[in-house]
Amino acid sequence: MSPPNPEKVLEALNKLQSSQEISIIKLSEPISSSRPQDARQRTSDASNSAFDAPTPAGLTADLAHYKELFAKLRFSYVQQVTKEKFIRAIVGDPPMIVTMEENLELEKENAIAKKQLKELKTEVADMVADLERRGIELSQKYESVQLETAKLREMPTKIEDLEMRIEQLRTELETPDGSAPSMNLPLAKTQDLVNQRKLEQQELARELESLQAKVPRKRKEAERLRIELQPLENKRQNSATAAREARRRKEAALGGAADDLEERARWWRASEGVLAQVLDIKN
Numbered sequence: 001m002s003p004p005n006p007e008k009v010l011e012a013l014n015k016l017q018s019s020q021e022i023s024i025i026k027l028s029e030p031i032s033s034s035r036p037q038d039a040r041q042r043t044s045d046a047s048n049s050a051f052d053a054p055t056p057a058g059l060t061a062d063l064a065h066y067k068e069l070f071a072k073l074r075f076s077y078v079q080q081v082t083k084e085k086f087i088r089a090i091v092g093d094p095p096m097i098v099t100m101e102e103n104l105e106l107e108k109e110n111a112i113a114k115k116q117l118k119e120l121k122t123e124v125a126d127m128v129a130d131l132e133r134r135g136i137e138l139s140q141k142y143e144s145v146q147l148e149t150a151k152l153r154e155m156p157t158k159i160e161d162l163e164m165r166i167e168q169l170r171t172e173l174e175t176p177d178g179s180a181p182s183m184n185l186p187l188a189k190t191q192d193l194v195n196q197r198k199l200e201q202q203e204l205a206r207e208l209e210s211l212q213a214k215v216p217r218k219r220k221e222a223e224r225l226r227i228e229l230q231p232l233e234n235k236r237q238n239s240a241t242a243a244r245e246a247r248r249r250k251e252a253a254l255g256g257a258a259d260d261l262e263e264r265a266r267w268w269r270a271s272e273g274v275l276a277q278v279l280d281i282k283n
Contacts, residue, residue, distance in 0.1 A: 009152060 089096040098106075185193065 089098075
């Protein structure tokens with residue numbers, strides 16, 4: 001199976017997003033369209049700002065406001081209906097008289113209805129909580145998809161750069177003919193060469209271990225020889241000191257005569273050389 005082409009995947013994502021665009025403005029259209037618009041209301045009214053530029057926080061505040069408003073409306077409706085029933089029962093002709101048995105029966109029916117209503121409320125609350133949880137998950141997934149889409153848009157350029165880098169590295173790693181034949185061996189021969197080098201390395205490691213085992217003994221022998229050579233070194237230094245002292249005494253005894261003899265010897269050698277050149281005398 002061939003790997004997916006990033007350009008095709010990006011094109012498919014763009015088509016999908018263009019056909020199914022998710023926007024807070026579109027989500028708020030059913031709410032904003034259901035509100036009656038007053039022609040006399042100013043366009044700069046702050047109450048319309050949330051619908052002109054809806055945001056998640058604004059929609060959450062509107063939802064809480066509508067919940068509170070509908071709760072008040074429900075209470076007012078129940079209160080008004082109850083008042084109307086009592087007034088009709090009192091002023092009716094003949095007046096409505098309810099017995100104790102009827103009240104008990106109505107209370108039983110009311111208890112059953114309240115229980116069913118409570119179950120429905122619990123079910124609706126669970127459904128709302130589940131929808132909120134799914135909404136948060138979908139929002140996070142949508143943001144992740146947007147982020148991955150942005151990365152995918154940059155992917156073709158990065159792939160081209162990596163391919164160019166790979167080609168450059170391959171060009172740099174190409175070995176000229178005759179420079180290193182071992183670098184151009186096939187896989188089997190390369191593995192054989194690696195095994196051979198490993199065996200040589202193990203042999204060298206064994207030799208190194210044997211030499212390291214001999215180091216203490218050789219060190220002791222060197223220490224012994226150094227101790228034996230110490231008296232000889234002292235004698236050599238004493239002899240050198242005595243020779244220098246004797247030479248100094250000899251030079252002091254001769255005084256300037258040695259320098260005069262040396263100068264005369266140099267003059268005689270120079271004269272001999274000149275005469276030999278003039279007379280063409282060969283040894």
